Amino acid sequence: xxxxxxxxxxxxxxxxxxxxxxxxxxxxxxxxxxxxxxxxxxxxxxxxxxxxxxxxxxxxxxxxxxxxxxxxxxxxxxxxxxxxxxxxxxxxxxxxxxxxxxxxxxxxxxxxxxxxxxxxxxxxxxxxxxxxxxxxxxxxxxxxxxxxxxxxxxxxxxxxxxxxxxxxxxxxxxxxxxxxxxxxxxxxxxxxxxxxxxxxxxxxxxxxxxxxxxxxxxxxxxxxxxxxxxxxxxxxxxxxxxxxxxxxxxxxxxxxxxxxxxxxxxxxxxxxxxxxxxxxxxxxxxxxxxxxxxxxxxxxxxxxxxxxxxxxxxxxxxxxxxx
Numbered sequence: 009x010x011x012x013x014x015x016x017x018x019x020x021x022x023x024x025x026x027x028x029x030x031x032x033x034x035x036x037x038x039x040x041x042x043x044x045x046x047x048x049x050x051x052x053x054x055x056x057x058x059x060x061x062x063x064x065x066x067x068x069x070x071x072x073x074x075x076x077x078x079x080x081x082x083x084x085x086x087x088x089x090x091x092x093x094x095x096x097x098x099x100x101x102x103x104x105x106x107x108x109x110x111x112x113x114x115x116x117x118x119x120x121x122x123x124x125x126x127x128x129x130x131x132x133x134x135x136x137x138x139x140x141x142x143x144x145x146x147x148x149x150x151x152x153x154x155x156x157x158x159x160x161x162x163x164x165x166x167x168x169x170x171x172x173x174x175x176x177x178x179x180x181x182x183x184x185x186x187x188x189x190x191x192x193x194x195x196x197x198x199x200x201x202x203x204x205x206x207x208x209x210x211x212x213x214x215x216x217x218x219x220x221x222x223x224x225x226x227x228x229x230x231x232x233x234x235x236x237x238x239x240x241x242x243x244x245x246x247x248x249x250x251x252x253x254x255x256x257x258x259x260x261x262x263x264x265x266x267x268x269x270x271x272x273x274x275x276x277x278x279x280x281x282x283x284x285x286x287x288x289x290x291x292x293x294x295x296x297x298x299x300x301x302x303x304x305x306x307x308x309x310x311x312x313x314x315x316x317x318x319x320x321x322x323x324x325x326x327x328x329x330x331x
Contacts, residue, residue, distance in 0.1 A: 103157075199264070
């Protein structure tokens, strides 16, 4: 098939596009062209690159025509964030493209009421990003149910892999936590550290998209959560991470008020946004309908990311990894 990937130079596309090429597809990557993939792969030589600024062209109303003009059999949209953008693309591709696959987020679910969170029992979303992602899911499902364009949405957790910082044990991207853990220094934890974060390796997300392309009929009109087989809570994540440096995590419970006072405002807000959701998400549906079989446990995916950052001088730690 001819598959157009929108935003394929990012986390997921780094692994997805080589998978599609190796499977024999004719692949076009539409991106701003400002960054190469995070991991080198010779298959990129066989990918047609199209430079486009999605945000600008969405405002001008020209982006859907650009994608339709490539005459794809399937479109994988990794960078759609608003219902208006999704609607415009759906209406232009209806009747011309066989399958539209959308990348959502587990943040389409709000703070957990019951775990594991399934596609059917998730709480209503909170925050602009999650509300928008949930609205896109609804419009895509309605489009397919009404006999229009065949669509599928896949919803990753916190994506990790080589080349970028993972969501850390405190639910933010502050690299200081890794220095403290590697040195055996105390870590202030808001609450008791029982909140879950659900990571997923970028290649496992790529695997799910590839499976949805292959199993188009089973995926038609469906939404799937795509995460690691298990989830880490704050205290477990910190203890596992400290052990990578031969240390024992020293965790000091503090109130959220104290945590906000003693941490950078952006970092504290990011921690709250991740931890208040307390996401531990089921992959049973993706396993049953797509054959999704993630290779990485969350700690293995995070370790790969941390190792890459250390090896490339992008993370300051007090002691070397022992694993």
